């Protein structure tokens with residue numbers, strides 16, 4: 054494995070870490086190498102289910118939110134700028150003003166975060182540029198103008214929170230899927246990658262629905278869904294859609310699959326969702342899926358279903374109805 058930016062900078066002596074106190078590590082992705090940090094002092098703060106459980110499996114202490122006091126913190130920059138601000142503010146708060154190590158790709162805004170920290174008078178240690186990204190330490194500074202609300206109320210009266218998918222407005226693709234759904238969806242329905250609950254909210258208005266299961270990896274998004282949906286037929290699962298065991302077969306799956314892993318577009322994740330949907334559905338079950346027009350899901354759909362039809366769409370989106378799943382059922 055290539056030496057991570059964090060290991061490189063620590064081994065080069067460019068990052069000053071205190072000798073005592075726990076180290077809060079915010080949002081490291083599953084494969085992330087943090088071996089240069091003393092494992093006994095590390096607490097991972099991670100709300101994304103697969104990443105959370107990957108660190109747990111590696112023997113780390115893992116939490117959903119930070120505790121009160123740490124000697125230092127590391128923030129791995131997420132794609133969302135708003136979430137980056139929330140994490141950096143949180144890291145500064147729980148370390149009493151630092152030191153906070155910030156590690157990020159250029160494409161995740163590492164340069165602009167560095168500029169923003171300088172503008173706010175933070176003391177900045179060595180800045181290491183490596184592997185298309187930057188790592189540096191900040192302490193102090195006046196970040197009061199960054200106080201972003203962690204929760205937002207958007208048009209339609211839905212609650213969202215910093216960094217969740219479609220935090221500012223309903224996603225156009227999801228709206229296209231809702232418009233194409235039939236008025237009746239009978240039985241047991243799964244919403245794979247449910248986010249803050251937009252699709253489920255609409256599916257609950259369909260005739261004949263018995264229960265809907267919202268499966269979502271991001272803990273914050275699922276918490277918003279719990280606020281947005283109070284119907285007792287809804288059940289909420291903080292889980293990885295790729296490994297979720299539905300506790301029985303589903304009659305329908307609705308899905309606007311994720312198409313990013315970190316900053317990079319990743320249709321493999323969406324294809325994984327299609328396979329997961331097929332294996333969760335009963336023989337008569339139907340998948341209703343929306344995707345950006347350019348994403349290549351047709352092959353995955355026909356590998357997983359006998360009948361695939363594009364039922365709606367425009368230049369930006371395509372909506373599919375896929376029936377008669379081919380996949381083996383999950384054990």
Ligand SMILES: C[S@@+](CC[C@H](N)C(=O)[O-])C[C@H]1O[C@@H](n2cnc3c(N)ncnc32)[C@H](O)[C@@H]1O
Pocket residue numbers: 103218219224227245246247248249250251252268269270271274292293294295308309310311312
């Ligand atoms: C394109 S968004 C759709 C969200 C919501 N259904 C909507 O229509 O607004 C995809 C969602 O899948 C979630 N997600 C990503 N990877 C996941 C995984 N492995 N398991 C479950 N959910 C995942 C993301 O956090 C995101 O909320």
